[in-house]
Amino acid sequence: MLKGVVASAVLLLVVVLVVRTVHLSRRPPQTSECKPTDSDFIPLNDERLQRFQKAISFESVSRDDGDSNSDEMFRYGEFIIASFPHIHRHSPLVTWERVNNLSLLYHVQGSDPSLRPYLLMAHTDVVPVTNLDQWNAPPFSGEVKDGFIYGRGTIDDKNNVMGILEATEFMLASKIRPQRSFYVALGHDEEIRGYQGAGLVAKRLAEKGVKEFEFIVDEGMAVFEGIIDGVSSPVASVGVSEKGMIVVKLSVEMPPGHSSMPPKETPITVLANAVKRLADNPQPSMLGYGVETDMFESLVPEVLDYDRAVIGDPRVKMEVIQAMEPHPVAGYRDTDFGYQVTIMVGNTDTIHYLNFTGDVYRFSPTHMFPGDPERFHGINERMSVKNYEQVINFFYHLIRNADQAGLSPAHSTHSDL
């Protein structure tokens, strides 16, 4: 007997918001290249390397809502607190707290209260490990092999967690006081959407009276080498927005019948045809749409209308299970902190902080060569020893450069696409 058949399909909106590319040569002039011979270069000594390896060794895995290695996350947090004495104990500039026991929030007080603070984000949780037999080194070892540090979290996202902390610790130990205040938020459940971590940190920030950030830097794109067609030099890509997302349930109900006398059409064939038509006719690019019009105008009805027209069969019912609008587009002019821009393809924790700024830059200083993107959430996740040193120095320079007043003016509009 055939009853109604219900299927759900995940349809990712192809809302490409940003295509304009700004070549690296158009970097703001105030940023100069950093070299290991600079007096402010932070070398990756044994201590710093070992701290990173130790960070990798915590199995701080998020699997699903309510299914995380909380004990390991807590131990990782304890390790962080013990490992950076200036941040957690000695410096009068820092206030910090645990949020929801497992996330960490820091405030570093700058000397100039007229400069709007910014936020550096990272997450301490990692995704589970699969295909253990195919790893070149145990995934929670942090083992160094042929110049690479192996392990879950080396590029997502313990590199950024530890890089931000090393840079901050170095600055405080050097008795340098930044002019611009900044916050650091280390969430513990980004891999499962961040409601217990970043979500509550955002709430806490609002409670503390924080209203606006100058900008936010979160994980995201990377430095691509030999990956972008036709470009041989390294390309630093900064995500300035995120795609929207919609989950739609399709269902078909038809009168029951007996399978010994199958009708010409069944709910299964009607549904299969609908799915086939959707697959053959993907959502058009809405480039510019959400930006040129009011960016808070909902795109969901447009998307549903399109799908309904493509399916062209009123027997297929559509129901929105979940939807997220594309994020606002961060400014990316020369005066806006510009790097090359491209679009972020996954969804991260930044959604929890959008009330604080329109300028979210999704960038990790991770060098990616052909074959490396598959290591994200994949097998043999690794980062070169040299790259980890660059990560630390990237954050240090970011913190120092953020003192420049040139970044300060508020961006009146993001509608320049």
Ligand SMILES: *[C@@H]1O[C@H](CO)[C@@H](O)[C@H](O)[C@H]1NC(C)=O
């Ligand atoms: C924090 O989490 C750890 C690890 O799960 C747990 O042992 C501890 O009791 C928690 N503390 C609080 C205050 O909830």
Ligand SMILES: *[C@@H]1O[C@H](CO)[C@@H](O)[C@H](O)[C@H]1NC(C)=O
């Ligand atoms: C952002 O602000 C809106 C309107 O004030 C509020 O409804 C929403 O809950 C806030 N979102 C977050 C993540 O705090």
Ligand SMILES: [Zn+2]
């Ligand atoms: Zn991540």
